[in-house]
Amino acid sequence: MPYIFLGLLVLFSITTIVLSAVALGILINRIDSRDTEKSPDNNGSLSFADQIKIDDLMHHLEQLQVIADQSNGTRAIGTRGFDGTLDYITEQLEQNTNLIVRHEYFTLKNCAVQGTPQLQSQINGFIEDHIHLTDFAHIIFTAAANFDSFVRLVSIPNLGCQNSDWMNVSVTDSIALVKRGVCTFPEKTQLAEKYRAKGLLMYNDGTASDRFQAVRYVRSHLNATIPGYFLSYNLGMKFVNAAINSSTNASIKMIIDVRDAEIGNICADTPTGNKTATIVIGAHSDGVLDGSGINDDGSGSVGILVLALNLARLLSTSSLNYAQLLYRIRFCWWGAEEVGLLGSIYHVEQASLSSATIESGRLQDYLVYFNYDMIASPNSNFGILDSISIPPGTSNKTLPGTDRITNLFQQWFDEQKLPWTRSGIGGGSDFVPFLTGGIASGGVNTGAGGFKSSTERDRYAELLGTGNAGLANVPYDSCYHQQCDRITNVNPFAYGKIVKAAAYAIEYVGRLNDLENWLYPEGRVKHVNPFNRKHVYDIHHDPDLF
Template sequence: MYNDGIASDRFQAVQYVRSHPNATIPGYFSSYNLGIKFVNAASNASANAGSGTVGNLVLALNLARLFVTTSLNYAQFPYRVRFCWWGAEEVGLLGSIYHVEQASLPSATTESGRLQDYLVYFNYDMLASPNSNFGILDSLSVPPGTPNKTLPGTDRITNLFQQWFNEQKLPWTKSGIGGGRDFVPFLTEGIASGGVNTGAGGFKSATERDQYTALLETGNSGLANVAYDSCYHQQCDRINNVNPFAYEKVVKAADYAIEYMGRLRDLEK
């Protein structure tokens, strides 16, 4: 973290910043006031948007490190990987819709993003709910109006995540791929989509709890008839409202999907 000294007492970076004392969220202070806003934003909505935001950042930074560290001999992907953080999802998907609209324009460039360059889209959000499940976006529940050409690729992504969780001997749950999420603008434009999450405001049933208990230790299977995230959209969704066990697993699943798809030679098909 960097503090440019705008604060009157020119205190050192990190000191007196209103963040959880054990937080390890990376940040960069371009100014004191802006830095405070960044840290406070990262400390709020931790299991909700914060978990996906930081999870994507970790994936992006590590992938970049692998590509630029020559001693690791990490082979380049035949495709570009673009990491995106959308704004205003919950007021109408404004960020993702705007990007898709701009990417569809004739003036769009490779750098800004051209819609025809997108082959698959992964949505990683709600990754650390305290009473989590391992939700896999279900290709059988795509929203109305999804082009038929999108379905084979979306089904392939769903199967990929299911295979990973099965191989890891982890339970998983079908998660609706309906409207209200940032993958919808991509799906409706014919781009295969999928992803993982750990649940939001819905409740874990006794049946689901028992399914998870059969494969996980009791402490990781969660509580029946309790919301996946009791602090969903509430002030209590802070840095301590995170399930580290679930967070680690779904980020590893997300990483596997990027690595697997990035090595394929037939994504266009």
């Protein structure tokens, strides 16, 4: 009997140990499962890139489409669509994050056309009305006009780029007619003002198939004092023939209402991280008048919005155990990019002033700038910005950091077995004022109006398959600056990859112990106050000025 009892006791003990081991194993498995779910990289921290979901990106992009549709199909500055875009971004940030949101505003003169401009010509007594956007378009930043009578038309010889062209004719209180070419539209406008023209008509030159129409996005210098229209080649030549014929009386009447517009930038900062060592991520919030601007640059605006929402959640949710970043992260949405990078230029100007504060942003506290402009083009490539071309005036001290950012993106795309293409950082988007302000810069885009070559398509097909490689000899974005740049004009596959790459880059540089030395091994540029706007932008890279 004692032996039976002893045997039962041993059996009970063994059973208890086994059950305990099983229970412990179940608990360990649950802990492992929990930790694996939260820490896919097995180092105790979530991956920022893994938080990016294409459904989130498309949801916010669809909201921008709604905003554009409620504003006659546009999100351009001076419209309800632009203001609605800023309101939506602000609302998302303030309601869903603890980021510190700031706005800055500036006024642009003569940039918002009200109603339909009018142009009438009178040639030998015959009066003709000309069609807005077919025969002529407003030159952005030129003044309003309400002529109560016809004004004499004078054709300026040559191309109106030299003082002598204007001195050889009597243009005072007349309408000057000037052909496109050689010098910039602002330079022609300034000469017209100098010689006291009452108005200015510039016309296309007909030198290529795309240089016959009345171009809508031609712009002059800021604060122009005379009205200006840009004419189609055919109408321009008709006016030239009338103006140079001494037996013909040619005169013009211009009526246009142009208003000033308040332009807003938005910046949102993480509350943690070194404020005197800031990483800036930017995209532009405005579109063009022709179209909803969903790829250009709704895709970038939404891309960095989703980055901001997810990073704020990771940093503020203690249970996620997300490792904090060492530096302040600043997300910015620039206004008026489409009319000359004016929002980002304004911000860099203000940041360079002695009155700038750590909170508002001082240029000396900015370590690096990432730019995302057009990141969902339907015939996408993965264009990594690099220093194969740089804006004039860029200090060589910014190049090592710019190249390291380029290499960082190349490394990520290589690791993901994704193709990539070199994309010059020479001009055309909001990285320009940062580069010329001495800030290393980088980013990724998916192409604009350029064409994808068969070589590039074949190279992409090797890694992506033919379904995601795109089409050869077709623009990256066939709807660039057109009405069809709508929600259907995006490539979700490329879009998701670009935003994940952006998240990876933020996380990588945000955890480098000595980011400044990594970016500027030869030391930083000594900043000069105030920021020199004249050096910010190489006009030869801007087709809207020629």
